[in-house]
Amino acid sequence: DAGVIQSPRHEVTEMGQEVTLRCKPISGHDYLFWYRQTMMRGLELLIYFNNNVPIDDSGMPEDRFSAKMPNASFSTLKIQPSEPRDSAVYFCASSLVNTEAFFGQGTRLTVV
């Protein structure tokens, strides 16, 4: 397995634009996590899914953020409209309930 795959690796966008981040979890994993990491706030859980169902989205900062998991092999995190304070590295991770969580390489988002 190629591991957790995220795209794009880097994204630079203008304030107000829509941004979509993508994640392909490891095949067979039933948990998927979206995190945001900044120097100031460290690693923050945004939302996680179990069997494609969102379980806890209390970490989603505001209504501008939304996440979907239409099937077991794909998830998206969308920001609309984007703002400069959304600039961060966004990580996706997947696991089974009691196994290691594996992370993607992250998407570095810069909103100018």
Place this chain on the structure above:
Amino acid sequence: KQEVTQIPAALSVPEGENLVLNCSFTDSAIYNLQWFRQDPGKGLTSLLLIQSSQREQTSGRLNASLDKSSGRSTLYIAASQPGDSATYLCAARDSNYQLIWGAGTKLIIKP
């Protein structure tokens, strides 16, 4: 609510020393505890996973222990090398299956 703490926040030691990184958690009802390393500008790499029923796990020069009763885990690094320089994070899998993270220990190994 589960809270995870890592002490120290930063550590600098000469090459070749053995060292211990600490991770504590407030709720012993965890499924497992995982140690990660993160290099600057990179993603998180899993190092070791300890299940709640286990006491320790080893991988090469790394040994992680778990004491649920005291709410502690340690990561032991033997014969440290400059390549071990990174930020080390621990995460406890809580009763809701979430990963609860420590803030990390930034480790610098001086040649």
